[in-house]
Amino acid sequence: QQPVQSPQAVILREGEDAVINCSSSKALYSVHWYRQKHGEAPVFLMILLKGGEQKGHEKISASFNEKKQQSSLYLTASQLSYSGTYFCGTERNSGGYQKVTFGIGTKLQVIP
Amino acid sequence: EPEVTQTPSHQVTQMGQEVILRCVPISNHLYFYWYRQILGQKVEFLVSFYNNEISEKSEIFDDQFSVERPDGSNFTLKIRSTKLEDSAMYFCASSNSGISTDTQYFGPGTRLTVL
Numbered sequence: 001q002q003p004v005q006s007p008q009a010v011i012l013r014e015g016e017d018a019v020i021n022c023s024s025s026k027a028l029y030s031v032h033w034y035r036q037k038h039g040e041a042p043v044f045l046m047i048l049l050k051g052g053e054q055k056g057h058e059k060i061s062a063s064f065n066e067k068k069q070q071s072s073l074y075l076t077a078s079q080l081s082y083s084g085t086y087f088c089g090t091e092r093n094s095g096g097y098q099k100v101t102f103g104i105g106t107k108l109q110v111i112p
Numbered sequence: 113e114p115e116v117t118q119t120p121s122h123q124v125t126q127m128g129q130e131v132i133l134r135c136v137p138i139s140n141h142l143y144f145y146w147y148r149q150i151l152g153q154k155v156e157f158l159v160s161f162y163n164n165e166i167s168e169k170s171e172i173f174d175d176q177f178s179v180e181r182p183d184g185s186n187f188t189l190k191i192r193s194t195k196l197e198d199s200a201m202y203f204c205a206s207s208n209s210g211i212s213t214d215t216q217y218f219g220p221g222t223r224l225t226v227l
Contacts, residue, residue: 002154032216034155034218036155040220041203041218041219041220042155042203042218044215044216044217044218047214089155099157099168099170100216101157102154102155102157103154104153104154105154
């Protein structure tokens with residue numbers, strides 16, 4: 001079952017912050033975040049594995065609340081290069097091979 | 113930096129024809145994946161492959177689809193008899209291991225157009 005992302009789309013001015021949410025109705029083992037620019041392949045941002053884990057890369061960070069089956073991606077002081085579609089992918093099993101189910105994506109546009 | 117490559121970048125085919133999409137994963141990676149993205153929609157998992165076997169597949173991956181690693185470097189996706197609804201961007205990905213903490217690296221994709 002695919003995760004639900006919100007919002008579907010957001011427009012920011014440079015320097016503004018945004019939060020993208022990803023939730024599942026089923027228990028999750030891991031959450032993967034990717035960004036895809038138009039006409040390009042998805043690019044890995046981060047994986048969150050443990051409940052309550054937070055990770056960050058420069059001004060993009062994420063949290064994973066295992067109990068709530070939710071993850072949030074935080075974009076701080078957005079830059080024009082942040083524009084793209086952000087996908088969360090979820091994985092339910094800890095054993096076996098990776099099978100990531102992606103959400104429908106959140107389109108983010110950063111304008112000057 | 114090593115990267116996943118895919119060929120061709122765009123393929124146009126007639127309905128009912130067979131197509132083979134090719135991927136060269138990162139050389140020391142052992143796990144390989146195919147995903148599909150219909151225009152404007154989400155990325156959908158098709159299949160994962162390890163040790164010359166399919167390890168997971170989705171309900172999309174029916175008998176019309178097959179995967180193969182014909183040699184030590186290529187990983188292919190074959191669609192036997194293409195349908196209009198197979199038109200999509202197909203992404204290949206690879207990872208060093210198949211565990212949840214490992215990153216999947218995506219190729220640039222092949223756009224398949226079925227007429």
